[in-house]
Structure formats: C-alpha cells, structure tokens
Amino acid sequence: MGYSRFISFLALISLANSAKVLVWSPLMGRSHVRFMARMADILVTDGHNVTLFQTIFDPDTVPLYNTLAQDIIVHHPSDWDPNLLYSFDYKTDQMFKRKEMLFRPDNAKNLLQVSLTQCRGLINDHDLILRLRKEKFDLIVFEIIDPCPGLWLQYLNIDKLIVASSYGMAPVMDSMSGLHSSPSFVPYLFRSFGNEMTYFERFENFIYAIFQHTYLQFVSSQLMLLAEKLPKLPNTQKLISPMDFLAQKTSAYFINANEFSEVARPVGKNFVHVGGMMVDEKQEPLSGDYARLYDSCPQGVVVFSFGSMVKMSNFPLASKLEMLASFKRFPELCFVWKTDASALTSDRSAAIFANVTSAMSNLFVRTWIPQQQLLADKRTKAFITHAGAMSTNEAFAFGTPVITIPLYLDNYHNSAAIVRHGLGVAIDKLDITETVMTEAINEIVYGNSSKTTFQQRANLAAAILKPHRHRITSEITYWARQVAEFGPLEHLVLNGTQLSLLQVYLIDILVPLGALLSAIVYGSVRLMQKLFKENTFATKVKLN
Incomplete structure (x- = not known):
C-alpha cells in the first residue's frame, strides 16, 4: 500500500511540473521534420504533454508520425499551391546551373507569396484555431521560416514562444532578436564569406544585412494588410506587427549549429546551440x-x-x-x-x-x-x-x-x-x-x-x-520549463528590437558627426587660406 502511494505521489509531482506544449513543424524537407520531431520527443521524455503540429510547406515532404508526441496534427492549407516551391532553384536542375541568390527579385517575390499563402490558409481555418485555443498551451516551440508565425500565433492567444532553426542562425531570427549581427565580421548565413572578409565582401555583407531587415519588415507589413482583409475571429487580441510580436514574446532560440559550423559572434544568454542534437553516438556495428x-x-x-x-x-x-x-x-x-x-x-x-x-x-x-x-x-x-x-x-x-x-x-x-x-x-x-x-x-x-x-x-x-552534445537535452528542457512557467522572459529581450537600422549601425550618429567634422575641416581650411592671404598681403605692403 505504501509503495502504491509513493508511486502515485511521484506521478502527481510529474503531472504538476509538466506543461502542454505545441511543437510546430513546417514540412519543408525531411531533415527539418526530423529535427522538430526530435525536439518533441525530448520534451515528451521530460514529462510534458506535446502536440506535434505539421503544416504542409513542401509537397515532396511527407508528415512524420513516428514520434513520442501524444497528439499529431497535420494541416493542409485550402488554397496552398503545391507547385509554388518549384519556383526556387533547390527544387529544380537550376540549382546545379547557378549560385542561388535568395533575394534575387523573382525569389523575393516568391518568398513573399509563400508567406502570404501559408498564413492565409492558417488564419482562414477557424476550426483549427478554435481547437488549438481550447488546448490552452503553456508553450509553443516552432521552426522559423518567415514572419508568418508572428501573425498566426496572435490568433491562438499564445505568447510564450521558443523559436528553433534547423539550419543555423536563420535571417529572420537574427532580425527579430535585435542582435542585428555586425556585417563587418559576422558573414551572412546564405553566403560563402568567412569571418575575415575583404572590403568588397564586407560591403556586400552590409548590403545583404540592410536588405534582409528591410525585406522582413516589408513582409510583416504585407501580412498585416492580409489580416485586415480576412474575416475576423471572435476573442482575438488586437494584432500587432508580426516581427514586433516575435521580438517581444520570444524567450529562447534553439539553433542547429555548433562552434565549428558557426562563426564566433555575439549572442544572448537565451541562444542555445543544439547542433548535434540529431546524432546518436551509440551506433550499432555495420551488418x-x-x-x-x-x-x-x-x-x-x-x-x-x-x-x-x-x-x-x-x-x-x-x-x-x-x-x-x-x-x-x-x-x-x-x-x-x-x-x-x-x-x-x-x-x-x-x-x-x-x-x-x-x-x-x-x-x-x-x-x-x-x-x-x-x-x-x-x-x-x-x-x-x-x-x-x-x-x-x-x-x-x-x-x-x-x-x-x-x-x-x-x-x-x-x-x-x-x-x-x-x-x-x-x-x-x-x-x-x-x-x-x-x-x-x-x-x-x-x-x-x-x-x-x-x-x-x-x-x-x-x-x-562531444561534451556539448551531452548537454543539449538538458539545455532544451531547462529553457522549455523556464519559458512555460515564467515566460515571456521580457528581461532577456534586447533593446535592439526597438532600434531602426539607422540607430543599429550608428548611421544617425556617424552622418551628423561626419558632417560636423567636414564642416570643421572646411572651416579650418578656409581660415588658413584667409590668414595666408592676409599674411601675404601684409608682407607685400611692408616690402613696398
């Protein structure tokens, strides 16, 4: 009898410490799906009740059902064009004919279309939104592809967020976190620059940084226009810019990179490198x-x-x-x-x-x-x-x-x-x-x-x-529990989220300072010229 009560007591403690977690995985490649499914498994093993939510993002990727998650939801947006992604090089033989430029005009246009179409399909599915609202999730962990989650999650009334990226520091993650990585020594993710860049590489890196931030803000504004045109859903909070929402409510970042695949760069305490999370070191001998x-x-x-x-x-x-x-x-x-x-x-x-x-x-x-x-x-x-x-x-x-x-x-x-x-x-x-x-x-x-x-x-x-990989699971579970219980962790939000690009790169200081220095130099030169002429005139008068 005593043993049974002890087991029941442990079960109650476990239940009290567990959280309801939504793990959102956009289906855009098997490796991405496996990454988020492993995240779900880690959280289930830690005692949480996890729902794995998979949205059809890539028509060639099938949903994953081999997971420990207690519930699995697969969403097919009603107006999603399965051929939309085939406009990108990586889906065709064009990938082997040229170096892909993510922000080439046609790519930028198609990326915007992907974001708008995905968000429209999610927001228009009121039954899905009401179903997820009813669950009253304590936390959502999701892979970030574009700003769309920053809009859709507002409809779910969820504000405890952990953002994940299965391919390193995603550009949208860099912008929404307020880090705005310095283009002078932190290379853009989708370029082949090292951390020691030439002048022209730094110039190109700077242009990419400016364009990236501007483009994401533009997509965010287009998503807000989209929301205004769609039917309203009762009990929805007042919507704010998706990028602003992500910046304010994201409490931790899980990045699929390590110190050898990522350059040395400034990061916050809540940035967790989980590169190697998918590795199983205990491999059976070949057979x-x-x-x-x-x-x-x-x-x-x-x-x-x-x-x-x-x-x-x-x-x-x-x-x-x-x-x-x-x-x-x-x-x-x-x-x-x-x-x-x-x-x-x-x-x-x-x-x-x-x-x-x-x-x-x-x-x-x-x-x-x-x-x-x-x-x-x-x-x-x-x-x-x-x-x-x-x-x-x-x-x-x-x-x-x-x-x-x-x-x-x-x-x-x-x-x-x-x-x-x-x-x-x-x-x-x-x-x-x-x-x-x-x-x-x-x-x-x-x-x-x-x-x-x-x-x-x-x-x-x-x-x-090796030692770092052994700590990844405990890092993930630590931040999941912290954010679920105390989130959003606003004390970890960088003030860089409130700054414009002019302020981030000190352009608002350097331009006036440059103008002031130019004025001083110009005034000094003019004064020297005037003194020189007066001195020359006085000398001539004296000689005469």
Missing part, C-alpha cells in the same frame, strides 16, 4: 550488405550523399560522369553513392548513369544509406556532402573529414566554416571535373604526412564537441 562492403574495402570507404532535399536526378549527367571517372582512379577505395530511384530510371541520362555505375567494382549505389552508421565507422575516410546542417553536424560528431559541394542557402556558410577550420575542402558545384575531384580525394584521404592531417583535425573537433 548485412554494408558489413560485407566495408570488409571488402580494407583501404577505406568514401560516402557521397546530397541529403534528403536534393533530387539526384537534377544532378547533371556530365558532373556525375566526371565524378565517376575520378572514383575509378582510386581502385583501392570503395565509394557509396546515395541517390534517389528516379535518378536510376527516369530518362536516358539515368540509364547511362546506371550502366556506368554497374560496371564499376568499387562503387555501390543505394537509394537509402544508414548515414550515421557509415560515418561512425572509422573505415570511412571521407564524406562528400552538400554541407547541409544535419550532414555537417554528423560529420563533426564522428570525426569524418569532408569534401563539400555546397548547393544552396546555408550550404555555402557551412562549407566555408569547414574549410576555415581545416576539416575539409570545398568544390564549386559549377566546376566539378575529374581532376578537381581527384585532387580533393587525394588531399583528404592521403594528405601531407608532414602536417596535421584532416583526419586529426576532425578527431579533435569531435572530441571538443
């Missing part, structure tokens, strides 16, 4: 086909994957054949190539690729690979990747040297970080040739014995990051 594959390659294996968001069928056949020609130069190594089924069966180029690969004894093509298991095996000598956040974190965790082929968005930033720390080399996606790939593999796998090798530096990075 079956992969065990036989690795056993047959005593000199080592090179793994090649472009992640879950890139269709290998969009990868140009010419680039594939150049890579295969390079792989043939290393008969002592084996190569595992992760592709998708369409790249093997869709058209004539797929047939050519399939014929070439089937004739190579040291190449193994798979439509799915146990990536973490392969990287955890010390016989993996290199990892060829697009440098996505998940793949980068996994390579760091298992100490695997990297050959990056950055394709889009944050890939360039991650790739630059890898090269800067000596953890790998980078190849331009527009310059994939047999020679370039061969040089990269030689440098990574064999290197220069007189210097610290890539493998040694990768092992050092893994050792440095």
Whole structure:
C-alpha cells in the first residue's frame, strides 16, 4: 500500500511540473521534420504533454508520425499551391546551373507569396484555431521560416514562444532578436564569406544585412494588410506587427549549429546551440550488405550523399560522369553513392548513369544509406556532402573529414566554416571535373604526412564537441520549463528590437558627426587660406 502511494505521489509531482506544449513543424524537407520531431520527443521524455503540429510547406515532404508526441496534427492549407516551391532553384536542375541568390527579385517575390499563402490558409481555418485555443498551451516551440508565425500565433492567444532553426542562425531570427549581427565580421548565413572578409565582401555583407531587415519588415507589413482583409475571429487580441510580436514574446532560440559550423559572434544568454542534437553516438556495428562492403574495402570507404532535399536526378549527367571517372582512379577505395530511384530510371541520362555505375567494382549505389552508421565507422575516410546542417553536424560528431559541394542557402556558410577550420575542402558545384575531384580525394584521404592531417583535425573537433552534445537535452528542457512557467522572459529581450537600422549601425550618429567634422575641416581650411592671404598681403605692403 505504501509503495502504491509513493508511486502515485511521484506521478502527481510529474503531472504538476509538466506543461502542454505545441511543437510546430513546417514540412519543408525531411531533415527539418526530423529535427522538430526530435525536439518533441525530448520534451515528451521530460514529462510534458506535446502536440506535434505539421503544416504542409513542401509537397515532396511527407508528415512524420513516428514520434513520442501524444497528439499529431497535420494541416493542409485550402488554397496552398503545391507547385509554388518549384519556383526556387533547390527544387529544380537550376540549382546545379547557378549560385542561388535568395533575394534575387523573382525569389523575393516568391518568398513573399509563400508567406502570404501559408498564413492565409492558417488564419482562414477557424476550426483549427478554435481547437488549438481550447488546448490552452503553456508553450509553443516552432521552426522559423518567415514572419508568418508572428501573425498566426496572435490568433491562438499564445505568447510564450521558443523559436528553433534547423539550419543555423536563420535571417529572420537574427532580425527579430535585435542582435542585428555586425556585417563587418559576422558573414551572412546564405553566403560563402568567412569571418575575415575583404572590403568588397564586407560591403556586400552590409548590403545583404540592410536588405534582409528591410525585406522582413516589408513582409510583416504585407501580412498585416492580409489580416485586415480576412474575416475576423471572435476573442482575438488586437494584432500587432508580426516581427514586433516575435521580438517581444520570444524567450529562447534553439539553433542547429555548433562552434565549428558557426562563426564566433555575439549572442544572448537565451541562444542555445543544439547542433548535434540529431546524432546518436551509440551506433550499432555495420551488418548485412554494408558489413560485407566495408570488409571488402580494407583501404577505406568514401560516402557521397546530397541529403534528403536534393533530387539526384537534377544532378547533371556530365558532373556525375566526371565524378565517376575520378572514383575509378582510386581502385583501392570503395565509394557509396546515395541517390534517389528516379535518378536510376527516369530518362536516358539515368540509364547511362546506371550502366556506368554497374560496371564499376568499387562503387555501390543505394537509394537509402544508414548515414550515421557509415560515418561512425572509422573505415570511412571521407564524406562528400552538400554541407547541409544535419550532414555537417554528423560529420563533426564522428570525426569524418569532408569534401563539400555546397548547393544552396546555408550550404555555402557551412562549407566555408569547414574549410576555415581545416576539416575539409570545398568544390564549386559549377566546376566539378575529374581532376578537381581527384585532387580533393587525394588531399583528404592521403594528405601531407608532414602536417596535421584532416583526419586529426576532425578527431579533435569531435572530441571538443562531444561534451556539448551531452548537454543539449538538458539545455532544451531547462529553457522549455523556464519559458512555460515564467515566460515571456521580457528581461532577456534586447533593446535592439526597438532600434531602426539607422540607430543599429550608428548611421544617425556617424552622418551628423561626419558632417560636423567636414564642416570643421572646411572651416579650418578656409581660415588658413584667409590668414595666408592676409599674411601675404601684409608682407607685400611692408616690402613696398
């Protein structure tokens, strides 16, 4: 009897300390979905009641149901155009033909359309809003893509927010937090600049910072205009600018990065780097086909994957054949190539690729690979990747040297970080040739014995990051409980959220100061000229 009462007492304590949490995941790539699902699982394990809310953002991404969340809601906006995202390079073969510019005029226009369409679909679903209001959530944790959440969450009457990003410090996160990272030494996330920039790189970085903030404010204003046109919902609080709402009510930030994938930059106490959260260090030894594959390659294996968001069928056949020609130069190594089924069966180029690969004894093509298991095996000598956040974190965790082929968005930033720390080399996606790939593999796998090798530096990075990864879960649960109980934590909101760009970059001080100094210099010069003329005139008079 006593034991039963003790168990009941513990259960009551657990129930008293639990919170009702809404985890909102926009479906825009399998890695993003898995990231937010893992966040939900961590919170459930900590004793919270979690609802995983998934909105259809990418038509190629399917909802995830394999989670510990007690409830799962999948939302299909009524007027969502499934082809809208195909206007972006990363969904087509254009990704391999040019460097994607997020704020190119057509991209900026399409990004605005995505934000407006998503928000319209969410706000118009009154049944969904009323259902979520009824739950009276204590906290919402959501991935930030655009300012739309800053509007929609006001309809839910939720003001305890934690923002997450599965791909580093998202631009909208940078602006809404009030940090306004200094463009003089903090490179823009979607560019390949290092922290040591040239004058022209700093100039370009500054322009991006200005445009980013201005664009997000413009999107925020357009969302407010949208809200004014939509049917009103009873018991909705007075709406404010989405960016202002996010700035005032967000109490913590979860960023999928670490000290090797992110540059050293100022951050607040409530910024938590969760890079490596998805890594499972306790990987089982390889078995079956992969065990036989690795056993047959005593000199080592090179793994090649472009992640879950890139269709290998969009990868140009010419680039594939150049890579295969390079792989043939290393008969002592084996190569595992992760592709998708369409790249093997869709058209004539797929047939050519399939014929070439089937004739190579040291190449193994798979439509799915146990990536973490392969990287955890010390016989993996290199990892060829697009440098996505998940793949980068996994390579760091298992100490695997990297050959990056950055394709889009944050890939360039991650790739630059890898090269800067000596953890790998980078190849331009527009310059994939047999020679370039061969040089990269030689440098990574064999290197220069007189210097610290890539493998040694990768092992050092893994050792440095390991203690931090072990603290990630406790950091997430700590902030979730703090915000659920005491949020919004307004004492952590930076005053930078209240400043204009003129004030943030001291332009309001530097311009008047520059004008004053110019006036002083001009006045001094004019005075010197006047004194010189008077002195010259006096001398002439004296001589006469």
